[in-house]
Amino acid sequence: MLSVLSYGRLVARAVLGGLSQTDGRDYSLITASYGFGKDFRKGILKKGMCYGDDACFIARHKTADVLGVADGVGGWRDYGVDPSQFSATLMKTCERLVKEGRFTPSNPVGILTSGYYELLQNKVPLLGSSTACIVVLDRRSHRLHTCNLGDSGFLVVRGGEVVHRSDEQQHYFNTPFQLSIAPPGAEGVVLSDSPEAADSSSFDVQLGDIILTATDGLFDNMPDYMILQELKKLKVSLQHVSLCLYVLETNSNFNAFFIIASRFRLPTMTASCRLHRALQSKLMILPTTLIICPLLHSLPVTMA
Amino acid sequence: MLTLLSMFYYICLRRRSRSGTRGEALTSRRAVESGQRAVLPVSVEVEQYAKEVLDFSSHYGSENSMSYTMWNLAGVPNVYPSSGDFTQTAVFRTYGTWWEQCASAPLPFRRTPKGFYSKDYIELGFEEPVYPTAVEVFETYYPGAIVQILACSHNPFTQNPPTDVRWEVLWSGEPTKVLTPQARQFSPKIKHIGFPTNLLRLEVNSSLLDYYTELDAVILRGVKERPMLALYKMPIIDISDLSDSEEELSDVGGPFRQGDGKHQRTGNGYFDKLPYELIQLILSHLTLPDLCRLAQSCKLLHQHCCDPLQYTQLSLQPYWARLSDASLGHLQSRCTLLQRLNLSWTGNRGVLTLTGFSSFMKACGLSLVCLEMSCCHFLNEACLEVISQTCPGLQELNLSSCDRLPPQAFTHISKLTRLRRLVLYRTKIEQTAILSILTFCIELRHLNLGSCVRIEDYDVVASMLATRCRSLCSLDLWRCRNLTDRGLTELVSGCRMLEELDLGWCPTLQSSTGCFQHLARSLPRLRKLFLTANRTVCDSDIEELAASCPCLRHLDILGTRSVSAASLKKLLQSCPQLVLLDVSFCSQIDMRIVQELSGLFPNVAIKKSFTQ
Numbered sequence: 001m002l003s004v005l006s007y008g009r010l011v012a013r014a015v016l017g018g019l020s021q022t023d024g025r026d027y028s029l030i031t032a033s034y035g036f037g038k039d040f041r042k043g044i045l046k047k048g049m050c051y052g053d054d055a056c057f058i059a060r061h062k063t064a065d066v067l068g069v070a071d072g073v074g075g076w077r078d079y080g081v082d083p084s085q086f087s088a089t090l091m092k093t094c095e096r097l098v099k100e101g102r103f104t105p106s107n108p109v110g111i112l113t114s115g116y117y118e119l120l121q122n123k124v125p126l127l128g129s130s131t132a133c134i135v136v137l138d139r140r141s142h143r144l145h146t147c148n149l150g151d152s153g154f155l156v157v158r159g160g161e162v163v164h165r166s167d168e169q170q171h172y173f174n175t176p177f178q179l180s181i182a183p184p185g186a187e188g189v190v191l192s193d194s195p196e197a198a199d200s201s202s203f204d205v206q207l208g209d210i211i212l213t214a215t216d217g218l219f220d221n222m223p224d225y226m227i228l229q230e231l232k233k234l235k236v237s238l239q240h241v242s243l244c245l246y247v248l249e250t251n252s253n254f255n256a257f258f259i260i261a262s263r264f265r266l267p268t269m270t271a272s273c274r275l276h277r278a279l280q281s282k283l284m285i286l287p288t289t290l291i292i293c294p295l296l297h298s299l300p301v302t303m304a
Numbered sequence: 305m306l307t308l309l310s311m312f313y314y315i316c317l318r319r320r321s322r323s324g325t326r327g328e329a330l331t332s333r334r335a336v337e338s339g340q341r342a343v344l345p346v347s348v349e350v351e352q353y354a355k356e357v358l359d360f361s362s363h364y365g366s367e368n369s370m371s372y373t374m375w376n377l378a379g380v381p382n383v384y385p386s387s388g389d390f391t392q393t394a395v396f397r398t399y400g401t402w403w404e405q406c407a408s409a410p411l412p413f414r415r416t417p418k419g420f421y422s423k424d425y426i427e428l429g430f431e432e433p434v435y436p437t438a439v440e441v442f443e444t445y446y447p448g449a450i451v452q453i454l455a456c457s458h459n460p461f462t463q464n465p466p467t468d469v470r471w472e473v474l475w476s477g478e479p480t481k482v483l484t485p486q487a488r489q490f491s492p493k494i495k496h497i498g499f500p501t502n503l504l505r506l507e508v509n510s511s512l513l514d515y516y517t518e519l520d521a522v523i524l525r526g527v528k529e530r531p532m533l534a535l536y537k538m539p540i541i542d543i544s545d546l547s548d549s550e551e552e553l554s555d556v557g558g559p560f561r562q563g564d565g566k567h568q569r570t571g572n573g574y575f576d577k578l579p580y581e582l583i584q585l586i587l588s589h590l591t592l593p594d595l596c597r598l599a600q601s602c603k604l605l606h607q608h609c610c611d612p613l614q615y616t617q618l619s620l621q622p623y624w625a626r627l628s629d630a631s632l633g634h635l636q637s638r639c640t641l642l643q644r645l646n647l648s649w650t651g652n653r654g655v656l657t658l659t660g661f662s663s664f665m666k667a668c669g670l671s672l673v674c675l676e677m678s679c680c681h682f683l684n685e686a687c688l689e690v691i692s693q694t695c696p697g698l699q700e701l702n703l704s705s706c707d708r709l710p711p712q713a714f715t716h717i718s719k720l721t722r723l724r725r726l727v728l729y730r731t732k733i734e735q736t737a738i739l740s741i742l743t744f745c746i747e748l749r750h751l752n753l754g755s756c757v758r759i760e761d762y763d764v765v766a767s768m769l770a771t772r773c774r775s776l777c778s779l780d781l782w783r784c785r786n787l788t789d790r791g792l793t794e795l796v797s798g799c800r801m802l803e804e805l806d807l808g809w810c811p812t813l814q815s816s817t818g819c820f821q822h823l824a825r826s827l828p829r830l831r832k833l834f835l836t837a838n839r840t841v842c843d844s845d846i847e848e849l850a851a852s853c854p855c856l857r858h859l860d861i862l863g864t865r866s867v868s869a870a871s872l873k874k875l876l877q878s879c880p881q882l883v884l885l886d887v888s889f890c891s892q893i894d895m896r897i898v899q900e901l902s903g904l905f906p907n908v909a910i911k912k913s914f915t916q
Contacts, residue, residue, distance in 0.1 A: 096392070100370060100379075120811065121371035122391055123889050124915065125839050125863045183865065184840035185816055 053130075054215050055087040057095035064105040065137045066098045070130040071152050071215040073178055086119075086128030086181065093118045094134065105138040106202065108147040112195040116179050129180030129192070133166065135213055137205070144205045149198035150176035153219065156203075157210040157231055162224060164203055168216075176216070349437060352524050354378040354428040358460055358503070359652070361424045361679050361705055362397035362729070364516060366783055366809070367757050372518075374426055381521040384442040387487040389888070389913040393444055393518035396424045397729075397754075399510040402858055402884055406804055406832060408725070408750040408778035410676065410700065413619035413646050417591045420622040421451045421479050422507035425649065425679075426519075429460045433500035434526025436474060441506065444487040445518035448480040449508040453494065454625070455501035458653060466653040471505070471625035472497045481512035487520075496531065515911055572604045583608050592623070612641040619646035621676070627651065629660025639668035645675050648702070651682035658682075662690040669694030678704040678727075685713035692716040700725040704752070707731060711758060718744040725750040729780070734758045739768055748773045754782035754806070763791030770798020778804035782834070788812050789819035796826040803829050808836030808860065815840035815866075824848040832858040836886070842866035850878035860886040862913075869897045876905045888913035 050056075053072035060066070070091050072083035094115040097103055103111045111134055119126055131150025138145065146154055146166065153166035169177035177197055182190035205211075210231055212218075218227070357378050365373035371391035376382065382392035403409060439453050457470040474494040482488070504524060510517050575583065587595065587608055599609035608614075615638045620627050627650045639645075645668070650656060661682070665672075672695045677683060683706055691698070698720045703709065704727045714737035717726070723745040728738075729752050738759055742748070751773070759765060762784045769776060776799040781787060787810050796802065805827070813819060813835075820835070821844060830853040835841050841864040849856060850871070856879040861867060867890055876882060885908055887893045898912045 096370065096382075102370065118369060118371055118391070121366055121369045123372075123389060123837060123863055123913070125865055125889060125891065184814070184842075 050084055050088040050091075053083040053087060054217075055084065055091040055130075056213075057091040057098075059095045059098035061098050061101050061103075063139050064098070064103075065139065066094075066103075066108075066111070066134065067211070067213050068094050068111075068132065068134040069152050069213050069215055070132045071150065071176075072128060072130045073176075073180075076128050081127045083128055083130075086126060087130035089119060089122070089126060090115055090130060090132065090179065103136075105136050106143075106145050108134040108136045108145050109195060109198050109200050111136070112147060112149065112179070112198060116195050119181065126181050127183055129178040129190070131176050131178055131215070132198070133213055135211060137211075142204055142206075143202055144211065145200070145202045147198040147200040149193060149195065150178050151216040151219075152176075152214065154214070155212040155227070156205065157212065157228065158206065158208070160228060160232060162228070163209075164201070166201075167199055168219075169197070169199060349525055349527055350432060350434050352430045352432060352434075353380050354504075354522050354524075355431045356429045357394075358427045358429050359679070359681070360426040361649070364395035364397055367730070367755055377426060377428060377519055377522060379521065381442045381444075383444045383487070383518075384489070384520045385487050386916070387444055387485060388915040389445055389516075389518065390915060393520050394426070395516050395518050396449075396508065396510065398423075399446075399513050399516045401511050404511075405857075406778065408752070408780070408804055410674065410702070410725070411644075413621075413644065414588070414617045415591050415595075416619060417593075417622050419476065421509040423509045423511070425505055425507045427503065427505045428522055430502040430504070430524050432528070433459055433502040434524065434528055435500050435531055436494060436497065436504075436524060436526040437531075438491055438523075438525040439474060439494055439504065440489055440491040440523040440525070442487070442520040442522070443490055443517065444520045446482070446485045446510075446513045446515050447488045447490060447517065448482040449510040449513060449517040450477075450490060450492075450506055451479050451509045452476040452505075452507040453492070454505040454507070455497060456503040456505065457499045457501060458503060460503050469653050469655060470499065472499075472501075474504075479509040479512050481514075485515065500526070500528075500530075514909070515913055572602060575604055580608075584611065584613060587614055592618075592620075610638050612638055615639050616641055617644040618642055620650055621646045621648045624649040624652075628655045629657055632656070632660050632664040636664055636667040639664070641671055642668040643671055643673045645672060647680060648676045648678035648704075649680070651680055654682070656680075656682045658684065658686050658690075661687055662694075665690050665694040670697070672698055674698075674700035674725075676700075676702045677706065678702050680706055681708050683709055683713075685710060685716070688713045688716045692719040695720065697722055699723060702727040703731055704729040705731075711737060714738070715740055717741050721745055721747075723748060727752040728756055729754040729782075731756060732758050735760045735764070738765055742768045742772050746772050747775065749775055749777040751776065751778070752780040753784065754780045757783075757785070759784070760786075762787035763794075766791035766795040767798075770794045774799060775801055777801055778832075780804075780806040781810060782806050783809045785810070786812050789814060789817035792819045793822055796823045800826065801829065802827050803855075804832040805830070806832070806834040807838065808834040808862075810838065813838055813840070815842050815845055820845040821848040824852040828852060829855055831855050831881075834858070834860040835864075836860045837863045839864055840866070843868055843871040846871040846875050850875040854879060855881055857881050858884040860884075861890060862886050863889040865891040868892050869901070872897075872901060873904075876901060876908060882908050884909050884911070886911040886913075 053074055054069065055072070056067070056069045058065075058067055068091055070087035072085075072087035074083050076083045076086075094111050097111055097114055097118070102114060112132055131152045133148040133150075133152040133154055134146070135154055136145040137143075144156070144164075148154065148166040149169060151168045151170055153168065154164075155162050155166075156164035171177065171191065175191065177193045178191060179195060180190055180192040182192060212227070212231070354377060357375050360374040363372065363374040365371050370376065372393065372395040374394045376392055377394040383390045436455060441450060443450075453474045453476075454471050455474050457468065457472075458466045472495070474497065475492040477492065502524075504522065506519075506522070508517065583605075587598070590598065595609050595614065599606045615635070618635070618639060651661070669691070675691065675695065675698060680703075683703070688709070691701075699722050701717065701720065701723060702725075707730055709731060711732050711734040714728070714731070714733040717723070717737070718740045721744050723741075724747055726741070726745070726748060727750075733753075733756055735758075738753070738756075742765070751769070753759065753765070762781065763786070766787060769779070779795075779799070779802060784807075787807070792807075792813060805823075807813060815838070820841065823833075824830070824845070825848065830849075833849070833853075833856065838861075841861050843866065846861075846867055849859070856875075859875075859882065867887075869892065872885070872887070872893065876885070882905075887898065888911055893912070895912060898910050902908070902910050
């Protein structure tokens, strides 16, 4: 396998060096992620893709790109359980499932179900609950398969307008549908929805579509027109990196976590760090969570 | 896609050599021009991670999971260099000697060669066949279990059926115990072999280790072209190799045919003076290959070595790589009094077939009492039918990890009505077959249904056991997914002789129903109880065990939040025979408490696993 990778590296160098033709048959997502939790103002940032009680992942497999966000339910804090542990472990598990190919692109609910099942296989006794939203782009068929459990969700923006969105699932106010693992004896008391209760949908997507996946912090704080306004500023081109700035009102009840996407020539990691630093200096308050990914041509080789 | 890539590679390489940068092409061209031998090696070393896990004997995790399962050994390391008990590693089912101390363990076979330590194995396929120069294993938790590394000449990814499958030992050693459970990269010095390989087999023995060993990844380093003569020597077929092959098992009749006509007198020196039984006793200490070699030495010893009394127990597991239909055929005549037969791990990749197997079983099945057939993938329904017909007196049958047997094959087992020990770990047996077996095999003492995922309703199975198999002594229901308190209560009410019960990872048992307390009260002879990852075990359960089960020796309560140090202390005081207590991931029991309890009760091995 490694010899194939070394071929790939050579090819990638050749491509970046000068070739401009791209294979337009498969679509792919160009993504970046960023975010922070309520403690941002105190300067605490958890490493990895976990911000406050929220977590996310971005993963690729042969024919699919997968995004996921999970919002840990904060109420567990009152019972001595760290709400971020459940959402972070769930997202890491789903990421691993995708990377190892243990999923079907057309069935994102399957990823949630397997991920939840794997959480139960952990020797460590996990407790907690979270919402989840998973979005799978099937590169060949150009279809987006989504599933959403709870009050996180996604938007698909095409030409400055929302063409698809997810529905919120709530039992009652501030109590979204959630996957949970309860302490023994409390199963009847703790809300626990099955992954099969997730809403799922599939639809075609086009080049240039922007897919935004977010937790309730975004949707509760920013009306649609404001989101669309900010997204318009997102310039997608080969030459530079665009920044989206969000200045929002203070709201201590929500965690903040957002991801900015743009097209860049550098490896993803470096660009993320740049964005990170730029945002830290310019941002004031950010109680929202989202992933934005413009749909673009794919490169012939992915730099894994 | 691959031709595109190779085209790019070719273009880039040509660009490089034209531009005059360093490169092997340039150097070798220069070397050719200067007329000297090239200094650089012609072949490049290739480094590969395992592409796929092809076969293994056991694992800790669940059958459709990626946590603690053998499939994690493929690909790049997920955990290394961290040490700890992580889900992304490959973990075997057992460790230490705890399982061997149980009554459900089979007796060891005589004549096991000294250098054979292997208890578990895993086979890995790599992308490209290479002549191996190094094998590296990333062990991330309690290392030291690897005892043998073998390479196979057959490419597992070809569509062709396997022909001339040869296994060569790259390295073998003794099981070791490393002082700390920290991760390490294990890279023993391997032998150079004469064929390219992309199929490796690791054999392990964790009996010296304090906890489950965990493996993260395996690297195979090798060269594509055959290494130069200086690096390895041609395989000379010497005497010891010859006698190690099946030829010696098959050729026993050879030297004596011409001898019979000419010499009638027996000129065996002092051997003629020894009583028959004494020579038999001496021969009983030889390993099987030595016995076969000895049979070729003279007529008297040939007679001794072929005496069926030497073959009441036969373990062919250490010779799994060399056993074939022909070998079985030649052993047949000596095995008429065979009582215990170990064919575990043999016959894979087509070396044993139904014909050879059934002919052997017909010859020796009548007296057979114990048959070990763990990981025998050549078995099919017809083979099980043969067993049921030829071995009416069979008392022990081990089909552990025979996961290619179709479900309907297991119905034949119900004809073996004298069965006392039955191991079906990781098989595809279904509800009807197991109920049928339990109906007819009422003398069952030891039953292992661990990871039998195709059984639909374990409560019904438990109920049947309680009704029919009242002398049941040990029961392994590891990972049985739907046993509830109803089934468990019926089970312990009916099988009062139970001494060992493994209910690890059974998610549907709830302590709040009182089933564990009822269990403790009903089974005063209980010696082993595994409640691994049953998150509902609480103090009252432990206290009831302390009060009712004084013979308790092994207890595993991994992963519960509701057990405190006080009840454990009570348990340790009341159960003086306790030697194993696993409290890993029990939130109320931290390392300080473990050290305190270990100090008070030094005979108990208290296990506390960690993730960091």
